[in-house]
Structure formats: C-alpha cells, structure tokens
Amino acid sequence: MRRWPGAGTAHRRRGRDVQEIRNKLEVELKALEHEIIHELPKEIQTARELGDLRENAEYKAAIERQTLVRGRIDQVRQRLEELSRIRIDKLPLETAHLGSLLTVLDMENDEEKTFELVVPEAADPASGQLSIASPIGQGLIGKEEGDEVKIRTPNGLRTFEVISLRTIHQRKNDGDGDIA
Secondary structure, three states: OEEOOOOOOHHHOOOOOHHHHHHHHHHHHHHHHHHHHHHHHHHHHHHHOOOOHHHOHHHHHHHHHHHHHHHHHHHHHHHHHHHHOOOHHHOOOOOOOOOOEEEEEEOOOOEEEEEEEEOHHHOEHHHOEEEOOOHHHHHHOOOOOOOEEEEEEOOEEEEEEEEEEEOHHHHHHOOOOOOO
C-alpha cells in the first residue's frame, strides 16, 4: 500500500479555526467599508472634477471599483453570517463532519490518504485540508470507520474506504490543536 505524500500532515496545520477565519473576514470587511465610505467618494469626486463624465476613464474606473467593493462587502457579510451559524456542539459525535480527521483507502490505486474536513476558506488539498463543500468532502460527511463510499469527482467516480475517523469532538478531547 502506497502512502499519499500529504497523509498524516493534516492534523499539524494551524489556522483552521472557524473563529480565526471570521476574524480575517471581519478585518477584510472593515477595510472594504473604509474604502467605500472614505476613499472611493474622494476618487469619484476628483474624477468628476476632470470634466465630461461620458469620456472620463478615471470616473468610470472609480464607479466600477465602487460596484466591486459593494459586491464584495455583501459576500463577506453573507459568509460571516453563515460562519456564525456553525455550532460545533451540534455536529455529530460519531460520524465525519467539519473538523474530522479521516484516513481513507483510495480503492482504485490502493493509496492511503488523510484528510481533515475544513470550511472552504481553510481548504488546501495538497496538505490534506479538504473543504466540506468539495465533492470528496461532501461524500465523506456522515461516514463512519469501515464505511465504503463512492464519490463522483471531476475526474470520475472514486471509491474510498474509511480506515480511521477522529471527529472534532474526539480531537478536542484529545487536545489536538486549534480545532474549530
């Protein structure tokens, strides 16, 4: 049996804490709000003073930036709302979900792989950090040790057997780092 290069490293990675991601998004939101309230109005006013707005590239660029920033503000606010609804204490005790560390056997190539299921912002597949929104992440949610699961991925149908599972609750009880 071959071991996948990322296997075993997922549990060592820091920065997967949901609160840490919320903090980063809140910092981004403050910067965007500062830009939309203070910086962009000045840029738009300066561009207006340059004359004819129909042929004013600076004005058009500032208005376009304003639209993009407003859109990003909406996205960040929505994501913060979604993250605030995550209740770790309500996650299953015995099946895979957010924060779970799973070792699976890829039945097609006899490779063992270790994944930690994380929120999309913390995903890094190369180091075993797998988004709960990804096809494999979604396929592993709700699984237990010994389960065999077929998952449709962009590269075709893959079959995995769950060899070991440590849920977020087990990991917290074991003192396994900064878990969500």
